[in-house]
Structures are given as C-alpha cells and as structure tokens.
Amino acid sequence: MSLTAGSGPFGERPAGRFNVAVPERVLFIEGVHPRIRGVAEGETVVDSPNARLLHETGRLPVYHFPADEVRMDLLAESGAHEPSARGELAWHDLQVSGREMPGAAWTYPEPVESAPWLAGLVAFRWAALDEWFAEAEQLFGHPRDPYSRIDVCRTARHVRVSLDGVVLAESRRARALYEAALPPRWYVPPEDVRTDLLVPSGHMSRCAYKGAASYWHVRVGDRVEEDLVWAYPDPEHDAAPVRDMYCFFSERVDLELDGEAVGRPETQWSPSKGASGAAALRGLMGRPDA
Numbered sequence: 665m666s667l668t669a670g671s672g673p674f675g676e677r678p679a680g681r682f683n684v685a686v687p688e689r690v691l692f693i694e695g696v697h698p699r700i701r702g703v704a705e706g707e708t709v710v711d712s713p714n715a716r717l718l719h720e721t722g723r724l725p726v727y728h729f730p731a732d733e734v735r736m737d738l739l740a741e742s743g744a745h746e747p748s749a750r751g752e753l754a755w756h757d758l759q760v761s762g763r764e765m766p767g768a769a770w771t772y773p774e775p776v777e778s779a780p781w782l783a784g785l786v787a788f789r790w791a792a793l794d795e796w797f798a799e800a801e802q803l804f805g806h807p808r809d810p811y812s813r814i815d816v817c818r819t820a821r822h823v824r825v826s827l828d829g830v831v832l833a834e835s836r837r838a839r840a841l842y843e844a845a846l847p848p849r850w851y852v853p854p855e856d857v858r859t860d861l862l863v864p865s866g867h868m869s870r871c872a873y874k875g876a877a878s879y880w881h882v883r884v885g886d887r888v889e890e891d892l893v894w895a896y897p898d899p900e901h902d903a904a905p906v907r908d909m910y911c912f913f914s915e916r917v918d919l920e921l922d923g924e925a926v927g928r929p930e931t932q933w934s935p936s937k938g939a940s941g942a943a944a945l946r947g948l949m950g951r952p953d954a
Contacts, residue, residue, distance in 0.1 A: 667692065667811040668719040670845035670931060676722045677930060679845075689749050691779050692719040693728070694810075698798035700727055702788060705761035709793055710734045716785065717807060720749065724806050728785040731771075736786075739769055750782055751775035758792055768792035804900075805870035814873055815842045816905040823850050824920040825912045827892075830884045832912065833857040839906050843873075847929040850919070851909035862910075865891050874903035880910075892916055 671679035674690040693716050700715040701708060712733040717725045739756040744767065746753045751774050758768035768789055775782035790796070796803040817840045825833040835856035841849040862880040869877050880893040895910050896903045912919075915934040919926040928934070 667725070667809065667845075668721050669724055669809075671847075672811070672845035674719070674721055675845055689721045690719070691750060691776075693717065693779075693781060694719075696727070698801075700729070701797045702793040703795040703797075704758060704765070704793045705763050707738070707760050708735070709738055709758065709760065710786075710788070717810070718750075718782075718787070719809075725809050726787050727807050728782070728787045731784055731786050734769075734786045739786075742767060745773075746770075749776070750779060756786075765792045803872060804875070805872045808872045811844065812873060813844045814902040816840070816903075817842070819850075821921050822923065823852060824923075825850075825852070826918045826920075827882060827889060827916075828884050828887065830861075831858065832861060832882060832917065833910065839909065841903070841906055841911075847914060847931065849911050850914070850921075851906040851911045853909055857910045859910075862893060863888070867891055869894075871900075871903075873900060875900040889916065 668674045668690060671677050673680065673682070674686065674692070678686075696715040696717050699713045700710070701712070702710040710729050710733060712727075712729045714730055714733060716728045718728050719725045738758055738760050740759060742755045742757045744755040746755065751772050753770040754773050755767045756769045756771065758765040769786055769792065771784075771786055772782040790806055796807075798808070819838055819840050820836060821838065821840075823833070823835050823838040824831065833852045833856055835852045837853050837856060839851045841851060843849070861882055861884060863883055865879040865881050867879040869879075871877065875896050875898060877894040877896055879891045880895075882889045882892045893910050893912050895908060896906060897908055899907050913933050914926065915928050915931055917928075919928075930936075
C-alpha cells in the first residue's frame with residue numbers, strides 16, 4: 665500500500681517532496697500482469713487476463729475489469745447511483761446460484777473528464793466474492809500493490825512501550841518491520857510483553873502480504889484500550905520473521921527507542937480517525953464493508 669495510501673508519494677501524507685505541484689487527488693491506472701479471477705458460490709464471476717489496477721489517493725488499489733471479461737449476466741443494475749472522485753458510480757447486484765449480494769459491483773456511466781478510461785470497466789467490492797486468484801495463487805484481504813515492499817530487520821535497540829505510564833513491553837530482542845508508506849512497526853517476543861494485561865478482542869484483519877492478524881485489547885487500571893495489539897500466528901511469507909510476536913499501535917502508545925521518545929505517527933489508525941485495525945483497513949478499501 666505504497667503509491668497512493670499512507671505516506672506514499674501520492675498518499676494523503678507523503679513522506680517526501682516533489683519538485684512539481686502534485687494534485688490533491690490522483691488517479692493512476694495500470695495493467696496487471698497476472699490473470700485475475702473472482703469466484704462466488706463456486707461460479708467464476710470474472711476471469712480477466714487484462715485486468716487493470718486503479719490507484720486513488722487515500723485508498724488501496726482496486727482491480728478493474730473490461731466488461732467482456734465479467735459475467736455481466738450475473739449482475740443486475742440496482743438503480744443506485746453515487747458520486748465519487750472518479751465520477752458517477754452505478755451499482756450492480758450479484759445474483760449467483762440462488763444467492764444475491766446487493767451492491768457487489770460498480771461501473772462508471774459518467775467518469776470524470778480526466779479519467780475517460782474508466783468507461784466500460786467493472787469493479788467489485790472485495791468481500792462480495794468468495795475467492796480471488798492471481799493465476800493459481802489465492803489472494804486474501806485486498807489486491808496486491810506492485811509498489812509495496814516489506815523488510816524485517818533484527819534490532820539491538822532497547823524498545824520500550826508504555827500506556828499511561830504503565831510499561832507494556834520492554835525488549836532488546838525486537839524486530840523492526842518496514843512496510844512501504846507505513847511507519848516502522850516494532851514486534852516484541854511474548855516473553856518481553858506484559859501479556860497479563862492483554863485481553864483477546866476476537867477481531868481479525870487480513871493483509872494481502874502478511875496474512876491474518878489477531879488483536880488484543882489492553883487493560884490498564886480501569887481503562888481498556890481496544891485493539892491496541894496484534895500478532896500473526898500463521899503469517900504469510902513476508903511476515904514469517906515476526907510470527908507470534910506482539911506489535912503495538914505506535915499511534916496510540918508511548919514508544920521509546922534506546923531511551924528516546926518517538927513521536928506518535930499520524931495514520932488511519934490514529935485516535936483522531938476513530939477506527940480500529942480491521943475497520944481502518946476497510947476504510948482504505950473505499951467503503952466500510954468493502
């Protein structure tokens with residue numbers, strides 16, 4: 665999630681600077697090399713060797729497909745229309761094998777003047793279909809961004825995490841996970857975490873690169889900070905080095921590295937945004953239920 669999301673160059677909070685004026689909102693579309701398929705109720709709804717990936721400021725990229733590579737006979741116009749930065753959206757319901765999914769897909773009857781190439785394309789809410797594939801590889805969570813990169817480094821830094829003056833974790837065995845357009849994340853082994861203060865939340869989120877994350881609340885005195893901690897018990901390849909390690913949202917705790925306080929970054933998970941981990945990710949995908 666690096667080109668138009670977070671602190672990416674065309675995101676809402678770019679980490680660097682251009683030597684030219686950059687529009688407040690950017691749309692960028694590109695071809696996708698793998699063949700993309702979407703399946704619902706065992707039926708192939710879209711099978712596209714010519715998929716496009718649309719990047720939009722403040723959102724994760726979204727697959728778009730030529731209409732002739734979509735089972736349009738399974739889609740029915742709902743009559744609902746919605747304005748957007750991309751132009752007018754026309755919503756379609758999916759009907760397959762006796763199942764109906766309202767608002768499963770959208771088209772662009774009137775795209776914005778600067779993006780005429782959206783005409784004739786169809787896009788789906790990710791959760792509207794049961795399974796997504798790039799070639800024969802199953803995709804999870806959201807489309808993969810070709811500009812995203814994840815590195816995990818061992819670190820000898822003294823990492824200290826606290827909330828309201830209570831130390832939640834302290835370690836010299838942490839690992840730093842660097843992900844494009846996001847702040848560094850410091851993962852701490854369970855032995856160095858006050859696990860007695862953690863309360864399982866039952867919430868989960870799915871990252872296309874790191875896998876499924878489980879969340880915990882933190883109880884400090886009478887205060888419960890919801891979904892403050894996560895871990896990857898069964899990670900995908902990119903997060904394998906931090907398997908079962910705990911990470912705290914640095915947007916909502918006090919973090920010290922080698923005794924120096926680190927400022928809280930401003931991201932979609934900041935308290936001012938009012939969204940938990942899973943909810944904030946869905947927001948980046950464009951709709952609360954996407």
